[in-house]
Amino acid sequence: MNNNSKTNSLSGFYKLNRADRLERLRHFCGLDDSSIKLLSSDSPLKFELSNLFVENAIGQFSLPLGLVTNVHLNSKEYCVPFAVEESSVIAASSNAAKWIKASGGFSGMVAGNEMIGQIQLLDLVAGSMEDVRQIILNEKTRLLKIANDVHPRLTQRGGGARDIVFRPFPNAATPFAVVHVHIDTCEAMGANLVNTVCEELAPHIQALTGARIGLKILSNYATERLFKVQCKVDPKLLAERGQDNGAEVAAKICEATDFANSDPHRAATHNKGVMNGVDPVLIATGNDWRANEAGIHAYACKQGSYGSLSAWQMDEDGWLIGEIEAPMQIGTVGGITRLHPMAQKSLDILGRPSSNELAQIALSTGLASNLAALRALVTTGIQAGHMKLHAKNLALSAGALGHHIEEVASEMVRNNKVSQTEAERLVKTLNCSCLSAENGEDLPSTETPKPHSAQKNIANDGDDGHIQSQ
Amino acid sequence: MNNNSKTNSLSGFYKLNRADRLERLRHFCGLDDSSIKLLSSDSPLKFELSNLFVENAIGQFSLPLGLVTNVHLNSKEYCVPFAVEESSVIAASSNAAKWIKASGGFSGMVAGNEMIGQIQLLDLVAGSMEDVRQIILNEKTRLLKIANDVHPRLTQRGGGARDIVFRPFPNAATPFAVVHVHIDTCEAMGANLVNTVCEELAPHIQALTGARIGLKILSNYATERLFKVQCKVDPKLLAERGQDNGAEVAAKICEATDFANSDPHRAATHNKGVMNGVDPVLIATGNDWRANEAGIHAYACKQGSYGSLSAWQMDEDGWLIGEIEAPMQIGTVGGITRLHPMAQKSLDILGRPSSNELAQIALSTGLASNLAALRALVTTGIQAGHMKLHAKNLALSAGALGHHIEEVASEMVRNNKVSQTEAERLVKTLNCSCLSAENGEDLPSTETPKPHSAQKNIANDGDDGHIQSQ
Numbered sequence: 038m039n040n041n042s043k044t045n046s047l048s049g050f051y052k053l054n055r056a057d058r059l060e061r062l063r064h065f066c067g068l069d070d071s072s073i074k075l076l077s078s079d080s081p082l083k084f085e086l087s088n089l090f091v092e093n094a095i096g097q098f099s100l101p102l103g104l105v106t107n108v109h110l111n112s113k114e115y116c117v118p119f120a121v122e123e124s125s126v127i128a129a130s131s132n133a134a135k136w137i138k139a140s141g142g143f144s145g146m147v148a149g150n151e152m153i154g155q156i157q158l159l160d161l162v163a164g165s166m167e168d169v170r171q172i173i174l175n176e177k178t179r180l181l182k183i184a185n186d187v188h189p190r191l192t193q194r195g196g197g198a199r200d201i202v203f204r205p206f207p208n209a210a211t212p213f214a215v216v217h218v219h220i221d222t223c224e225a226m227g228a229n230l231v232n233t234v235c236e237e238l239a240p241h242i243q244a245l246t247g248a249r250i251g252l253k254i255l256s257n258y259a260t261e262r263l264f265k266v267q268c269k270v271d272p273k274l275l276a277e278r279g280q281d282n283g284a285e286v287a288a289k290i291c292e293a294t295d296f297a298n299s300d301p302h303r304a305a306t307h308n309k310g311v312m313n314g315v316d317p318v319l320i321a322t323g324n325d326w327r328a329n330e331a332g333i334h335a336y337a338c339k340q341g342s343y344g345s346l347s348a349w350q351m352d353e354d355g356w357l358i359g360e361i362e363a364p365m366q367i368g369t370v371g372g373i374t375r376l377h378p379m380a381q382k383s384l385d386i387l388g389r390p391s392s393n394e395l396a397q398i399a400l401s402t403g404l405a406s407n408l409a410a411l412r413a414l415v416t417t418g419i420q421a422g423h424m425k426l427h428a429k430n431l432a433l434s435a436g437a438l439g440h441h442i443e444e445v446a447s448e449m450v451r452n453n454k455v456s457q458t459e460a461e462r463l464v465k466t467l468n469c470s471c472l473s474a475e476n477g478e479d480l481p482s483t484e485t486p487k488p489h490s491a492q493k494n495i496a497n498d499g500d501d502g503h504i505q506s507q
Numbered sequence: 508m509n510n511n512s513k514t515n516s517l518s519g520f521y522k523l524n525r526a527d528r529l530e531r532l533r534h535f536c537g538l539d540d541s542s543i544k545l546l547s548s549d550s551p552l553k554f555e556l557s558n559l560f561v562e563n564a565i566g567q568f569s570l571p572l573g574l575v576t577n578v579h580l581n582s583k584e585y586c587v588p589f590a591v592e593e594s595s596v597i598a599a600s601s602n603a604a605k606w607i608k609a610s611g612g613f614s615g616m617v618a619g620n621e622m623i624g625q626i627q628l629l630d631l632v633a634g635s636m637e638d639v640r641q642i643i644l645n646e647k648t649r650l651l652k653i654a655n656d657v658h659p660r661l662t663q664r665g666g667g668a669r670d671i672v673f674r675p676f677p678n679a680a681t682p683f684a685v686v687h688v689h690i691d692t693c694e695a696m697g698a699n700l701v702n703t704v705c706e707e708l709a710p711h712i713q714a715l716t717g718a719r720i721g722l723k724i725l726s727n728y729a730t731e732r733l734f735k736v737q738c739k740v741d742p743k744l745l746a747e748r749g750q751d752n753g754a755e756v757a758a759k760i761c762e763a764t765d766f767a768n769s770d771p772h773r774a775a776t777h778n779k780g781v782m783n784g785v786d787p788v789l790i791a792t793g794n795d796w797r798a799n800e801a802g803i804h805a806y807a808c809k810q811g812s813y814g815s816l817s818a819w820q821m822d823e824d825g826w827l828i829g830e831i832e833a834p835m836q837i838g839t840v841g842g843i844t845r846l847h848p849m850a851q852k853s854l855d856i857l858g859r860p861s862s863n864e865l866a867q868i869a870l871s872t873g874l875a876s877n878l879a880a881l882r883a884l885v886t887t888g889i890q891a892g893h894m895k896l897h898a899k900n901l902a903l904s905a906g907a908l909g910h911h912i913e914e915v916a917s918e919m920v921r922n923n924k925v926s927q928t929e930a931e932r933l934v935k936t937l938n939c940s941c942l943s944a945e946n947g948e949d950l951p952s953t954e955t956p957k958p959h960s961a962q963k964n965i966a967n968d969g970d971d972g973h974i975q976s977q
Binding site: 051055058059076078079080081082083084086087088090091092093094095096097099102103106118120121122123124125126128131153155157204206209210211215217229233236252253254255257258260293295296299300302303309313316321323326327328330331332334335337338339341342343370372373375377379383414415418420423424427429430433434442456457458 | 520521525528529532546547548549550551552553554556557558559560561562563564565566567568569570571572573574575576588589590591592593594595596597598601623625627629658660674676679680681683685687699702703706721722723724725726727728730759762763765766769770771772773774775776778779782783786790791793795796797798800801802804805807808809811812813840842843845846847849850853884885888889890893894897899900903904912926927928
């Protein structure tokens, strides 16, 4: 299992071929042979399972699965599985995580542990709101008992319904009220559990208040299930090669937070950079990314205008301090987390974290992804690194294979002419053994293209690793 | 290719086995043999490609790929590939799309067609903002020419930079301004393209204004790339079996919109239901869901508080009118869209839509998903249908196989005791040939479990199809 003595055993991971990567991972995470076999498979999800998970299944859509390294959170070392389609996200996050690790790592905490269920009460006269509130609050103990009787095992596990809150909306077009029930769902994301409790409570609340019951369902704006992750960064690690001591870079990163907090047009992009480091962990562990995207973005406008999810500021020593607080709805059991074989392997790779731990891991990689993007933006710009990767994709798309991919890409970057047209022209000029890329399935299957050589810069070298695409 | 004469050829799709589903699809979409072969494969993404797409690749994470049927948009019939892990989303969306199709279908339009690039100007004195604005606007033509010279091919294709806008932030902690450049990126999502233009324009703007340049990058809050989709629904189709004429159901769906617009705790969940129908299309076509989630949720709080993405109201005839307007950043070329073999197949299945068409398709399925969820919530509740699917997952997780999955699930639902404990107890009682589900890879591989029998109700029967999980 993960421990600090193995901290460095994934260094240079990007240079390895697949088999060697998996071998390193086996030692790092203590995986067994069957796990390695599954991870090595190019068909890890049987159609039978797809067909059970969803309706009208015809097959599967595979996202690349890669590893973000160097994630040091609460004195524990993780390598974090990322299921994502976008180039440079994994390299950039690994790189920023390395700066943070070298500066002391992430520290995370649980600021709230409960899902919210909503039961809507309609046909209330605005004036009676206070009476209804009293009725509900007087019966709180009984209502909580009813809620807990729905899932006796949950209480045994230390979870259960914790609180009942009354929220009046007297000024709505048609006045209504909402009863919130707060439930600690333990290791489950809790959607089914919370929904069942809401439906169970509804007739009791109706009987108590005489209200007509409207919707009864969980809220994905999980403001009672809050997590906070912080980190600090030695500015020297952020310095551009041969330039200052990093103080200017750090100051500009703080300035970028102000920009995001002043302008929703910037905030959305800023936060997209955060979510680049959150969603891939959710998907890789079988969690529901739509639920978390909704809750997290709603939280970004809790102040009344849409702002930054993260905050970057300087401490008195000139170190960069990063912080993110967000609602997370994550499970390590239930849904497809338990049923999808690769979700299980992702949890193995992470050392079988609790749901609270997993939420903090995802916010840590979110913060790392955000930092990498900001550093790129305030130094050489986002395109310097990204164009190299983009050029490779264009080369591949134009039909280049094997070492020609690198050749065509480098030529385009050197000439500052990175386009599909140019890639096609170069492929023709090279007269290489290319395939038409018109049909995706004709893409490389016989030759193995080299991995992005840009990775050397990104994943392992703090000086050049400022690639990120937001 | 898709046309109306084949409108019904996917009816009963859910009943078919995989081979028959693919055969139907071949005829519906005009797919060739190699496409069917790829779709039939359980390893459609070669490791070599994963390794090119992302860094530190070790393998792939597969999401189930299913089809949402009955999507009738702008007089064209689509079946829509959904890459998603959550049960009932595909069935529910198909079902709601069917009500909408029977009521005349979706109508969609492009309300804006341009991405936004941002160039930040710092170290401006608040008083000089107006001068700087004048300088920028006086040079607009020249700046647009510089922008268009970056991508001459884009202009040839009918795209290009269209406008320059100056946005002052005199009241920020440190006053700054932002120059927006609006670019029609045609079939590309446009991130690389817009970023390159911003970086190219920056030194010119610096020279003109003397400002210090801050960030220069696209905005994912794509308020100039807006799409609108509308539909109407005959309320009779929404009626509960043997109950009213659907007028009450329709009225309650409108009431649910008011709830979402009054309470962010409801709005996040409401919008999550929309995104359940949007993201799966983005993933299946190789598009960036984080970019769209960020832009769409930011748009949900454009009024200053986080509200509903969709609006449901009644017209004078008592029909339910649904509408959604949102920014979409979608490409049909570039990124992995062109390189991922399954993304290519998804575009084939959709009949090779333009990016504008694809944006409207995704918003249509988003609206359908939203409607299905709301109808369930205002009638029998979200759990009635969902519990059946949940029970099957629990049965599978407890080790049930083949027909035992259905037996165990039905027993739990009948007794209103749906839990992991109960599933395990029943599996033991049945003494069925079960496997330990502790390790995901031990899940069914030899026996083929039946598809959800609940699908009959969901996907093909308007009366019972109120399953949706939000």
